[in-house]
Amino acid sequence: MTSSLTLVSLPLFPLHTVLFPGGYLPLRVFELRYRMMVRCCREQGAPFGVVTLRSGHETRLHDQPLETFHAVGTIAHIDSVTHLSSGLELIECSGKDRFRLTQARPLPSGLWVADVQLLAADVPVPIPADLRHAATALEQVLHKLEQPHLDNVSEQHFLDCGWVANRWCELLPMNDHLQLQMLELDSPLLRLELVTDALERAGIASQ
Structure with a gap:
């Protein structure tokens, strides 16, 4: 759209x-x-x-x-x-x-x-090598959750900046204001970079 x-x-x-x-x-x-x-x-x-x-x-x-x-x-x-x-x-x-x-x-x-x-949908952006650890950590977390609505998630999802960033925005303990700032970002790569910084600071994901 x-x-x-x-x-x-x-x-x-x-x-x-x-x-x-x-x-x-x-x-x-x-x-x-x-x-x-x-x-x-x-x-x-x-x-x-x-x-x-x-x-x-x-x-x-x-x-x-x-x-x-x-x-x-x-x-x-x-x-x-x-x-x-x-x-x-x-x-x-x-x-x-x-x-x-x-x-x-x-x-x-x-x-x-x-x-x-x-608003314009996220353009599919492959995850660069220096951010791949964020996707790997997300895959491990979602696997442990074993929730039915995740049954249709494929490996392709974990290769896309926007999808990985959005799932972390849902999982991390962000307040509404910060979540909305993330939602408003038009660049899925920038969104993932910011999320990855937060993950690294929290010790959830490391390179």
Whole structure:
């Protein structure tokens, strides 16, 4: 997708978390407005947008200003929905393209929708030799996690700067502000370089 492509009236799910492209996001949905959003997205095969809250809580957004959200978010695709109990659903989502909010407005239901500009997807960049240890360490960590959503990960993923950097951004104990700075970087190589520096300082990966 190109940076000039826009989406109109994209439903938003504000959270105290950051979703990265290629990432996995499980959500327990109980509020009526979000259950209706999930139902509509499933029926139409449409995505929604995950945005990170600056302050406040996702259950009390109907009377909060747009500045409550960070401007950059990530498109989420619903992969599965499991009904856990009456009024409670588990949805499993995957992160797709990044976007920037241009306009947003609350609906009478309290759900926020936004017009967004999609940002350019990461260009595949092979991992240079001096950063390969970051990919090797990630492969070891993910192997130990043994999580079902990682079943489709291939060796090719561990050769790509953007994918490796994004997975480390999810795993490392970064605050939301730093994660968002990483998300906004257009260079996957620079993102991986910064992540690798953090790994080396923490003693997680060494050359």
